[in-house]
Amino acid sequence: MDGIRKGAVTLAAIMLATGTATLWASEGGGAASQPQLGDERVVREPTKSLLPGNRLVLGRVARVTDANMEIDIENPQPLFVPTRQAELKGQTFSEGDLIVVTMNDHNAVVDYHPPSESSEHKVLRGRLSTPLTVGLDKAVIETGQGTQSFIVADRSKAKLGAIPVGVESLFLADETGQLVDAQLASREALDKSGQNEKAKLKGAHEQLRAVFQGTGEQGRIKITEQGRERELPVRPPLEKVDELKPGQDVVLLMDDEGYVMEIATPDVIPTR
Numbered sequence: 001m002d003g004i005r006k007g008a009v010t011l012a013a014i015m016l017a018t019g020t021a022t023l024w025a026s027e028g029g030g031a032a033s034q035p036q037l038g039d040e041r042v043v044r045e046p047t048k049s050l051l052p053g054n055r056l057v058l059g060r061v062a063r064v065t066d067a068n069m070e071i072d073i074e075n076p077q078p079l080f081v082p083t084r085q086a087e088l089k090g091q092t093f094s095e096g097d098l099i100v101v102t103m104n105d106h107n108a109v110v111d112y113h114p115p116s117e118s119s120e121h122k123v124l125r126g127r128l129s130t131p132l133t134v135g136l137d138k139a140v141i142e143t144g145q146g147t148q149s150f151i152v153a154d155r156s157k158a159k160l161g162a163i164p165v166g167v168e169s170l171f172l173a174d175e176t177g178q179l180v181d182a183q184l185a186s187r188e189a190l191d192k193s194g195q196n197e198k199a200k201l202k203g204a205h206e207q208l209r210a211v212f213q214g215t216g217e218q219g220r221i222k223i224t225e226q227g228r229e230r231e232l233p234v235r236p237p238l239e240k241v242d243e244l245k246p247g248q249d250v251v252l253l254m255d256d257e258g259y260v261m262e263i264a265t266p267d268v269i270p271t272r
Contacts, residue, residue, distance in 0.1 A: 038074025049121035051172050051181055053105030058115070061097045067240070068264040069093060071101060071112075080207065080251045080264035081109050089175050091117070104181045108155060108253075111174055120175040124148075125185060128165045132157075139179055141171060153178040155262060157235070158255045208252040212244045221260065223250070234260040 040057040043050045059071040062078060069086075071079040079101065086093060091114065093099065102110040102119075113119055126143035132152065139150050139160060150173060152160050160182050163169050172181040210223040210230075220231045221241060234241070235255070240263045244250065253262040 036074075037072065046123055046170055048123060049119045049172075050102070051104070051123060051170050051183055053183065054110065054172075054181070055103045057101045057103060059099050059101055061093050061095055061099055064093060064095060065265065069099075071099060073101070077207065077209075079109070081112055082262065082264070085111065104159070105183065106159060108159070110156075110172065110181045121180075122173045124171045124173060125168065126171065127168055128163055131165055132161055139171075150177065150179045153180045155253075156180050156182070158257075158261065159183075208254050210250055210252060212246060212248045212250045214246050215241060223252070232258065232260050240265075 037058060037060055040055050043052055043054040043056075046052055057073055057079075059073040059079065061069055062072040063070040064083065067083060068080050069083055071081060073079050081101065083093075093114070098115050099112050100115050101112045104110050111119070111121065124141065124143055126141040126148075129140045129142045129147060132139055137152060137157075139152050141148050141150065150171070153174070156179060160179060163182050163184070168185040170183055170185050171179055174180045208225065210225045213222040213224055213229070216222050216231045218233075220233050222229065222231050224230070232252070232254075244263070244265070248265060251264040252260050253264070255261050
């Protein structure tokens with residue numbers, strides 16, 4: 001009961017900070033509902049720090065390793081997030097801590113925060129002035145305040161790479177100034193880009209549990225999934241591959257083209 005009460009109090013802080021308090025109103029009389037572990041709320045309209053389609057999910061840190069955190073969101077499959085995001089922002093988490101995870105409309109983790117801390121994300125409206133640089137590392141955006149350049153976070157490169165040049169879009173920058181999410185600003189923008197329902201933005205992510213078996217040709221990795229051997233292509237750079245050992249359990253973050261975007265290692269000691 002104390003944990004739930006703590007979650008309600010601390011979650012209120014982040015709701016006020018992000019301007020999403022109304023997301024947690026009950027459908028009945030509009031009073032704020034008691035948040036529970038695993039609860040999520042969807043952003044319908046853009047705010048100063050969130051994009052439409054972003055979801056706030058309340059979870060609890062189940063395990064912390066040097067590279068990843070396992071988050072309990074009351075789902076049969078836990079959520080794995082890289083600890084590097086927290087390190088860059090000077091945040092620390094321990095097992096049992098409450099955490100609010102922000103996910104985008106493609107099910108990818110955008111960011112996470114302790115519920116007691118406010119989000120310093122910033123939503124920008126503008127247009128890509130040029131295609132992303134080689135490696136999808138940098139985006140140049142024309143905004144109402146002039147031209148601005150941003151580093152593109154690794155986890156958002158697939159989605160940013162699908163934004164057409166010159167089309168009005170919404171971009172989300174995190175506390176470090178990196179772009180972590182983006183989407184077209186309106187239906188009119190989608191029509192202008194020449195896309196339709198059969199050619200939506202690419203970059204939907206899914207998590208795949210597997211056992212690492214080694215590296216293959218052309219930068220591929222070898223895994224076994226439910227006893228079946230497979231080779232998967234990766235999106236470089238993916239330095240973590242060099243740290244893995246055959247027989248180690250991994251969780252792979254896959255994009256919609258079947259490429260490995262990130263690798264999480266739920267177990268500190270490899271299993272053989």
